Amino acid sequence: MSDHETFRQETRAWLEGNCPQSMRSPILGEDDACWGGRGFVFKSDDQKLWLERMASRGWTTPTWPTAYGGGGLNKTEAKILKEEMRKIKARNPLNSFGISMLGPMLLKYASEEMKQQYLPDIVQGKIRWCQGYSEPGAGSDLASLQTKAEDKGDHYLVNGQKVWTSYADKADWIFCLVRTDFDAAKHLGISFLLFDMASEGVSTKPIKLISGNSPFCETFMDDVKVPKGQLVGEAGQGWTYAKYLLTHEREMISEMGSGAAKSVGEIAMELSPTSEGRLRDPILRGQIAAHEIDYASFVATVERVRDEAKAGGGVGAASSTLKYYGTELNKDRSELMLKVGGSDALEWEGQYSGEGKVARTWLRTKANSIEGGTSEVQLNIISKRILGLPSS
Amino acid sequence: MALVLNEEQQLLKDSAAGFLAEKATVEHLRALRDSRSETGYDADVWAETAEMGFTAMVVDEAYGGVGFGMVGAGVVAEEMGKNLSASPWFASSVVAADLINSMASDTQKEALLGPIVEGSNIVTLAVDEGGHHDPEGISARAEKTDGGYKLYGLKSFVPDAHVATQYLVVARTSGSAGDKSGLTVFLLDRGTQGLIVDQSIMADSRNWGRLTMEGVAVTSDAIIGSVDDAFTPLDKTLDKARVVIAAELLGISRACFADTMEYLKDRKQFGVAIGTFQALQHRAAHLFSDIELAHSSIIKALQAADADSPALATLASVAKAKACQVAELATNEAVQMFGGIGMTDECNVGFYMKRARIAQALYGDYNFHAGRYADLRGF
Known part of the structure; x- marks a missing residue:
């Protein structure tokens, strides 16, 4: 038996014995996921147990080195773990910006001391992180950010405002882009700081969105003292780290719509008028077929990009293609779900619609092609970095 | 894999x-x-x-x-x-x-x-009979005779018909147009009495033809596979053919796209390369992404064909549909971005566009495969 086959069988047996039954069903939304952190209230004992068991093997971060609490798996083993989890519909034990965004960047650029200090808590789900990137005046033009960090010898004094900070009101720590040098060119004056959201001078204010929910916040920094030891890498190199982190963020956002339990076509057969085993509305049928053909091709592309990265080279600029296409398809899927559900899909409150789940999800997806770099920014990246088209 | x-x-x-x-x-x-x-x-x-x-x-x-x-x-x-x-x-x-x-x-x-x-x-396969791919709708018929069959009917859009030495003709041995059962494959030699081969001049400057069968007599040895049951194995071969022609469409799209990107870098208007214009950059970047998606769906379907996967039919329709859509976009965008030059015979993009439309039509276009996909997925 090959090593991989042995690994698969051992993994299957372990999952079978350790994944609680209630953790073997799709996560119903962001509120239903396990986010961890100092103040997190687990939805159930099973949710807590599942996190602890997976974290004890480092399988919340399967490919991270064991030295930092990770699983130490190679990419093939990680793929097997994912496949075996999917087979029993095991939930992701921990949703975490520490895992999907900050961790990969720290692994690549942070000092050994910093890795030891921050990574194990991410693996265990002990600290919940948020991302301090966008500012009121720095959206797509992120590098024009103005949050100021003055060098005060043993610490930085941070003043400024961030916006669209996901779950800033629930996060324990923030990874934050600041300007340490106002004389340097705009990309070269940026540094990357980590600090505790409980620090004096940090405050947050949720922003109510079109969905009626408030997953994003404004974050204010008013004379916040950040010890020098919490600077990642070198001062002035923050933009390099920030861009690397963004490639991971894009990958995460591009997959937001995947993993749905049922295809649009299946749901349509339950909710829309049918006759003789097919949808009665021929236009809707064609639109769903077109969507699913694109979606199947997209899923195959995610798989191929991973396989190519495994065979040599990283995901790199391909993350822009995935981010662009994945988010556009996710919006398309949500528009189709409105067509499929008809007026029922537009209910805002009430038991019948699960408090407007379809409608609120539809509105949430509109942010997918804005957050993490708009679709237009992704197309700019593709045309410049991949196609080599000239700048004006 | x-x-x-x-x-x-x-x-x-x-x-x-x-x-x-x-x-x-x-x-x-x-x-x-x-x-x-x-x-x-x-x-x-x-x-x-x-x-x-x-x-x-x-x-x-x-x-x-x-x-x-x-x-x-x-x-x-x-x-x-x-x-x-x-x-x-x-x-x-x-x-x-x-x-x-x-x-x-x-x-x-x-x-x-x-x-x-x-x-x-x-050797070439003769399956279509009109302007639309419709294997179930075959009406060419083979009538039983003493010791063999006589074939009657028309076949069109037969690739390389006028240079082929033998034809694999799908004809109806029972049932009527629209039935999946009742189809049989016959091997006909060129020059057999009653078999008329006409060259069709098509847009892509390649070889196509029509067959007219006016009582072509063959023995039972000419049957490939079993009588009346050709549809399932034929559709499997067609699925493989659909993915391979999708791969040709991918090649057409890639080459046409590469020519277009060269042109965007070289051609100057208003004193700058036209590739500096964001209106063109975004369309190029979208097209690039679409080509990557087509590539992935094709390699997935090719591997499924070799693994004899039961998902082949669905994956083949995904791959052919996606390749048709992408090749249409790639060739149309090429002509538009080349501008007047793209309209000239001297420019290669016209050749790509004409061949693409033929390959798109062969064994089912986008609409055929989108409809087939919906059938296969049960909606």
Whole structure:
């Protein structure tokens, strides 16, 4: 038996014995996921147990080195773990910006001391992180950010405002882009700081969105003292780290719509008028077929990009293609779900619609092609970095 | 299975790319068209294609094949698409070879496959009967006679018909148009009495033809596979053919896109390269993304064909539909971005566009496969 086959069988047996039954069903939304952190209230004992068991093997971060609490798996083993989890519909034990965004960047650029200090808590789900990137005046033009960090010898004094900070009101720590040098060119004056959201001078204010929910916040920094030891890498190199982190963020956002339990076509057969085993509305049928053909091709592309990265080279600029296409398809899927559900899909409150789940999800997806770099920014990246088209 | 080429497949790709870029390019196609070539391809290059082993991709090793399977055929097809290589390769070495390889008796395979691999015998499948691909709707009929059959009816859009030496004709031995059962495959020799072959001049300057059968008499030995039951194995061969022609469309899209990107960097208007304009950059970046999606769906379907996966039909429709959509966009955007030059015969993009539309129509266009996908997925 090959090593991989042995690994698969051992993994299957372990999952079978350790994944609680209630953790073997799709996560119903962001509120239903396990986010961890100092103040997190687990939805159930099973949710807590599942996190602890997976974290004890480092399988919340399967490919991270064991030295930092990770699983130490190679990419093939990680793929097997994912496949075996999917087979029993095991939930992701921990949703975490520490895992999907900050961790990969720290692994690549942070000092050994910093890795030891921050990574194990991410693996265990002990600290919940948020991302301090966008500012009121720095959206797509992120590098024009103005949050100021003055060098005060043993610490930085941070003043400024961030916006669209996901779950800033629930996060324990923030990874934050600041300007340490106002004389340097705009990309070269940026540094990357980590600090505790409980620090004096940090405050947050949720922003109510079109969905009626408030997953994003404004974050204010008013004379916040950040010890020098919490600077990642070198001062002035923050933009390099920030861009690397963004490639991971894009990958995460591009997959937001995947993993749905049922295809649009299946749901349509339950909710829309049918006759003789097919949808009665021929236009809707064609639109769903077109969507699913694109979606199947997209899923195959995610798989191929991973396989190519495994065979040599990283995901790199391909993350822009995935981010662009994945988010556009996710919006398309949500528009189709409105067509499929008809007026029922537009209910805002009430038991019948699960408090407007379809409608609120539809509105949430509109942010997918804005957050993490708009679709237009992704197309700019593709045309410049991949196609080599000239700048004006 | 990883969605990447292994080392052997990569070598095959390099070898096909090198050979075709030298011997069978769009310039060669242009010359064949301008000289109104009788055959529409270069016989010497065709012989070399066989010597290089490209005609042996899908045939079992026992019958002279090389065991590269559909992934191998797809790799070669993509390179053919990039160069618009004119030859009977797809019709004979892929479609006919696979149908015989998967449906014929051992004796028939022994007799037929060797010459196909050598390129000395060109065989082609005649399935369509009108302007639309509709295998269930076949109405050409084969009437039972003493010791054999007599075939009546019309076949159109037959690839390489006027250079083929033998035809695999799908005809109805029972039932009526619209039935999946009642179809049978017959092998007809060129020159058989009552079989009329007319060349069709098509937009892509390649070889196409119509067959008219006015009581073509054959013995029962001419049957490939079993009587009345051809639909299922035929559709499987068609699925493989659909993915391989999708790979050709991918090659067309890639080559056409590469020419367009060159032009965007070179062509100056308002004092700057037109590639600096964001209006064009975003369309180019979208098209690039779409080409990548088509590529992924094709390699997935090719691997499914070689693994004999039950998902082949669905994956084949996804791949062909996506490739049709992308090739249409790639060729249309090319003409628009080249502007007036794109409208001239001198520019290659017109050749890509014309070949793309033919390949899109062959064995089901976007709409055919989107509808088939919905059928297969039960909505």
